[in-house]
Amino acid sequence: MANFDFLSISPDLVLIAFAVLFLLMGSFSRTPGVHNYNMLSISAFSLAILFNLLLFGSKRFGFYDMMLYDELAGIFRFIFYGIGIIVSLMSDPYIEGKIKHKGEYYALIILSIVGMSFIATSYDLIMLVLGVEAMSLSVYILAGMFKHDEASAEASIKYFLLGAFSTAIMLLGIAFVYGTVGTTNYSLIVQNYNKYLHGGIQTGIFLFGVAAILAGVLFKIAAVPFHMWTPDVYEGAPTSVTAFMISGVKAASFFMLIRVFLIALKVAVFNFVDIMVFISIITMTLGNIAALTQRNIKRMLAYSSIAHAGYMLIGFVALNKTGLAAIVFYLIAYALMNLGAFAVLVLLEEKGKDLEHVSGCGFLYPFLGLMMTIFMFSMVGLPPTGGFMGKFYVFKGALEAGYLWLVIIAVLNSAVSAYFYLRVLVYMFFEKPIDAGGALRTSSATVTTALVLTSVGILFLGIFPQFFFEITTKYMTYLP
């Protein structure tokens, strides 16, 4: 059993090596400011993708069965590393001059993604906790990375305190699960549950533990009523970090939900379906309604991310292959469109953060206007974008599971959401610019690359949805 399968974590080892290198460069280099950390970090992620590509398709247990690398974990590793590349691309012009030692920033991004990758390959709750903490601790720091910005510090402490609180709750839940089934290994949990637990007080305690774990996961997902931190943190954190949180952390959290609740705790998942339906409804409704009156674009997108989490939870409550595969598809589209929208905001932020400040920018900077149009259309869910196909597949899964009314509510929600997404475009294209529009750093080649990558990705997902959906359906082997 002592299968130290270092090959299966080789992409993460590469990343850790790079992160350590970045930190050392800060200490030992005489000119820490001149290094091209973003290019280094992109090459790190590229290497990791390459290693993962070599691994992909195999199924390996490792480290005393604490890890399981399977195809879906491989897909999620691709997603995380891809997010890493795009975040690295869009960060540099934004943090320039605001963060003294940029190596730390990229090292933290990399370490956070290593944490996500650990979540993806976890096969024991302890690995899950370690992955979550590695991810979260890095993000706590990243959120407060702008040391002279009060909002950044406030976001950081809010995220930290609430995150630590939810981690504590999650650990309590794990303690109870451990206490009732005597193990935290995913497959053993199921075995022991079937062997030892037959109703009674013990099962009650087990379910209590599962509920606490679910609370921890839902906190990371930002489902209502665990969402309260989301708008403040997303608004206050540096924009590039927000983009990272909104795409990467959310993707990791959803995969945590799928992996833990459909492998380890699948014995208990049906006890929570009804409550999850309820949570998904209030999540999307509250997210959309609260976003209606927001003036700050980042805060609006934060609420929108809550609403999107609600849509994705529909795929989870459907609990069938289509719905679950749709979550993965949706996550890819969601990550792309949010990264793209935030990449636009990264460039426009020097004008200001509110809707008024982007007035007329669509005509002043046609490329950014076009990109924002694509991303906003995708967020509303208009064809031919990935956002549309994501919603389509999620709803299809829900319909197959018989949740017609849930789909109707979700569609109504989408209709409401069109108002605030398209309002951004209205401001960008139909309002007079508030100033003459001084020179903007629109020429940043890296951000442009990120924009092109994300927009092409979204259109690709919208026009050739079958390609990805077939892959995700094929590998979605976690079924209750």
Added chain:
Amino acid sequence: MFDFIVLIPLFPAFGAFLNGIYGVFRSNWADKPSHTIGIASIGLAFGLMLLLVYKMVSVPIVLLALVPALGAFLAFIFGYRWSDKLVSIIGVGSIGISFILSVLAFWKLIHLEPEARFIEVVFYKWMISGDLSLDIAFLLDPLSAVMILVVTGVGFLIHVYSVGYMHNDPSYPRFFAYLNLFVFFMLILVMANNFPMMFIGWEGVGLCSYLLIGFWFEDDYNAYAGNKAFIVNRIGDFGFLLGMFLIFVTFGSLNYKDVFETASRVLSYNGFTVTAITLLLFVGATGKSSQIPLYVWLPDAMAGPTPVSALIHAATMVTAGVYMVARCNALYTLAPISMAVVATIGALTAIFAASMGFAQRDIKRILAYSTISQLGYMFLGVGVAAFSAGIFHLVTHAFFKALLFLSAGSVIHAMGGEQDVMKMGGLKGHIKKTFIVSLVGTLAIAGAPGLSGFFSKDEILWQAYSSPYGSVFLWAIGVITAGMTAFYMFRWLFLIFFGEERMDHETKHHIHESPNVMLVPLYILAFLSIVGGYIGIPESLGGKNHFHHFLEPVTRYAYKIEGPHYSHALEYALMIVSVAVAFAGFAIAYICYVKNPSIPVKFAESYRNIYRWVYNKYFVDELYEFLFVKGTLNTCFGLKAFDEKGIDGAVNGTGKSLYWSSILTSKLQTGYIYHYVWGIVLGLLILLF
């Protein structure tokens, strides 16, 4: 397996999109990035095309539709910067390539066994959900092969003609962009293998027609004519759409093959469903092919440039309805009531429109009514289950009507823009070449023996008499119309080319023959108008009727009724009657407009009322205006009042309540960490219970 070829239209489309955005936002839209993107995408598309030609045998039929689109794209992108010469090379060349490819497709097709002449190329499967699959797939069978040959062939000639006709127009590139786009949509229409795609083409050609009628939109009347065409067509499309839904509900599929193969099993003969489907589809056809009661837009459509009238409003687009009925023969033959409706509407339109052509003064409007009348003939043909005869007439009509319109264009060109035939006359001596081709066209449409119109028209008339769906009345109407056709067409010819010269001195001084680039297409069309009929010489005249046999596989799913057999002698007799009637028409026209030009004036004076009715097209436009436009407006005003009070109140109420709930939820977000912790605790409690 060939999914990747979807990239061919995708790249130009994406490039066009980007360029369009750039073009709108930046006055100097020839900026470097857009230029590069455009060139790159075009290069990529061309590369892929070459690859496909190399890889795939049946690929030409896919390319057919895409080459004109590429031309449209090219003309649109570079139109305002490149020289006109390049624009015309691209515009004409793309159609030319299309034509060559369609000849190739046709060539390959006739080398197959007749049973195997049904080739489907699935281009891209978009989304499969439940029963509905939206494929972009093309179908090549004898019917669509004939149609693509006509569309690209006649289209090519008209494009060549346009080079001469439209030169010096400030919007020259826009013209070619639209014209190419039209050919693209027309090809989609005739090559589709399912109803939704046909509908895309159907709508697309309507759009292009609208754009081109209002091409000179600076003039209000042109814009009005464009709107009229668009709106009237929408009414018809509504019927088409309903018919399509009904087909989907009944068959669970919209693929031609699925629908037609199972039609005789799923639907009962003369059943309600099939009658409803076919009638609804026919409503669409009346709009597109301008039949009673939706014919009113076509005469106004003559506001567009003459090549547009020739291509869209005579040769191709307006025949889409006929094509559709022929395509759906498996459905129509199951519904004898619909067949009767189609044939009757066709016959009535034929005679009605012909009579309206008597008193028109505009050189193109006369031809427009003639087009409506000839379309009526085609519907009469398909309405009596003589599908191949209808399509045959469609083909020959495309030749001679395009010829006539282009000749009219040549005349207008010579007259410096004058369109009133009363201000022409005696042009025979000035523009001899145009006169000769016009004469050929007129003889062909009048049904002079030996020319193309004779064979196709006679086949329709014979079928109208002998087919099990036909009757002697339909035949009689057809024959009378043939006489009227001969009359008004020769009236047209005589008024323009014979008699005294009624134009003013200035114009007369400037009369000049058109350049060769306009004349050569006319010669080719004239040649086709003469020999076009020989592909379908009926057996009674010693021919083989190749055309009929070629199209036979198309009607394999049609419901067959055995009709009575008639002898060849009867056929000869009817033929002689129709020729005699046509000759009579010619003779009357000759007497009235060449021998003794005072007769029509006297007639108009003595029967003033009749003349007024005919001249004003029986006041149908005014009637429609009164009944529908005014009625609609009044209803709209009523609805608007209701809307303002009722609906808006409800909508605003919803909006307001959403707004207030949004404010409320925002209030919950206090910003204090401990309140957020309460949120988590609350959530945990929810999960626990």
Added chain:
Amino acid sequence: MISQMNFFLLTGLLIFGIGALGLLIRRNLIICFMSIELMLNGVNLIFVTFSHYLQSAVGVLYVLFIMALAAAEVAIGLAIILLIYRLKGTVDMDSLNTMKG
């Protein structure tokens, strides 16, 4: 034996609850931060109890990991609180509501 176990479990839960309550009602960031440590220690106690009564070492391992986690959180948390103090001159939570709505 079960009652003994329940005693330890309830003690652990009590500590956890005290920590949670502290986070809910206190306003000082340092105190709140200590409350979280308290919660984690309550969880530790529960793990040890289960580990003992189940005769399995996994629970003890968890305790070690949680202690490491807590240490990491202390490092980060104190750094962030220090940052707040430097920027605002106070560690009162009520001053931390510039973003809301």
